[in-house]
Amino acid sequence: MFFQPLFWTYLFFLFLIFIFLTNRISFHPPRGWGEVFWTFSWCSSFLLVQTGLSVIYLKNWDFAWSGLSFLPFSSLIFLSSIALWIAWMVVDHGVWKLIRLQPVQVKKIKTVKLRTNPKFVPPFGCLKKVGITNQIYLPQVVEYELKLEGWPKEWSGLTIVQVSDLHYGKFFPTAYYDGIIRQIKQLKPDLFAFTGDLINSKKDALAMKGLLKGFKAPLGVYAVLGNHDHGAGAEALTKALTQESIRVLDNEVVYRKRKGKTLAIMGASELWYGNRDRSIILNSKADAKLFLAHHPDHYFLGKKSGAHLQISGHTHGGQIRFPFLGPLIVPSNQGRKYAQGFYREKNTVLFVTNGIGCYPPLRTLCAPEIVKLVLKPA
Numbered sequence: 001m002f003f004q005p006l007f008w009t010y011l012f013f014l015f016l017i018f019i020f021l022t023n024r025i026s027f028h029p030p031r032g033w034g035e036v037f038w039t040f041s042w043c044s045s046f047l048l049v050q051t052g053l054s055v056i057y058l059k060n061w062d063f064a065w066s067g068l069s070f071l072p073f074s075s076l077i078f079l080s081s082i083a084l085w086i087a088w089m090v091v092d093h094g095v096w097k098l099i100r101l102q103p104v105q106v107k108k109i110k111t112v113k114l115r116t117n118p119k120f121v122p123p124f125g126c127l128k129k130v131g132i133t134n135q136i137y138l139p140q141v142v143e144y145e146l147k148l149e150g151w152p153k154e155w156s157g158l159t160i161v162q163v164s165d166l167h168y169g170k171f172f173p174t175a176y177y178d179g180i181i182r183q184i185k186q187l188k189p190d191l192f193a194f195t196g197d198l199i200n201s202k203k204d205a206l207a208m209k210g211l212l213k214g215f216k217a218p219l220g221v222y223a224v225l226g227n228h229d230h231g232a233g234a235e236a237l238t239k240a241l242t243q244e245s246i247r248v249l250d251n252e253v254v255y256r257k258r259k260g261k262t263l264a265i266m267g268a269s270e271l272w273y274g275n276r277d278r279s280i281i282l283n284s285k286a287d288a289k290l291f292l293a294h295h296p297d298h299y300f301l302g303k304k305s306g307a308h309l310q311i312s313g314h315t316h317g318g319q320i321r322f323p324f325l326g327p328l329i330v331p332s333n334q335g336r337k338y339a340q341g342f343y344r345e346k347n348t349v350l351f352v353t354n355g356i357g358c359y360p361p362l363r364t365l366c367a368p369e370i371v372k373l374v375l376k377p378a
């Protein structure tokens, strides 16, 4: 059995289905321990059922093609359902990739490594022995020029710096944050955008008050909250950010004017815990629309509201990425589709950043990043 290619194909397919379902199903969280329990019970029940069925079924077959036709009817049904599932996943992904996704006109301008204190040593150092670098302390500023369909020329050259998923206070020393935030403040964009998951516990909300002091940009500094911010205390964090003149957008829109053309800066309330009244965003009228949303799963709202660009975080770019395979676990109802980078459906471009912090403290092939976007008309 172990020498039959079909056996390994079978295991691989089961693994794919497991990853697919984990990404789509286990990330509909009730709060707190309920979320942990739901994820754990879902994963273990899937593994138990699959193991049970596989053991029963292995008794009848050694995975040689010749033995396939002698299998009992029930085993054939089980195998066919796995094959159908895989076929459906391939078709679904194919339709998305070939039909729904449009090309994005984007060019990477430069990547600048931020300075960090070498005394910060990442955990999981033993992975170095197998050639894997834990990148958690290797933050970089990545600058892109992005051309958007329908973007007014009056707003050409608008620069945005996106800072996402700080996860302050969880795994990183505060001195690490102090050092990189100091450098981020000096990037001088037209607009700063924090796209959620700034903190992990209520006490960290107070720390934000000092840490984010002095962020300034001509068009303003904006934030939307993430799921961890809500778990920690949305009210305390909103208060702290507001005191530092950072405008928290909770299904709200701020308008700015340049040469008679209006820019709408729209911010989504958190997808799982926030408010569901999206009428202000959906009814906004502007020549240029920028949409801040913690979750890439808010793309439906970005498209529906006619945003030219949605910027999101939350997935950490997949965080632990493998060569060729990409990331396995991505907390999105869309599976691994919108894990990292640029996407375009209809005329709305979605950008998903790797963010800065992480959870657990391991990043592979997915460096922490701060992103500077220069927007131009296509």
Ligand SMILES: [Fe+2]
Residues within 6 Å of the ligand: 197, 226, 227, 228, 294, 314, 315
């Ligand atoms: Fe998140």
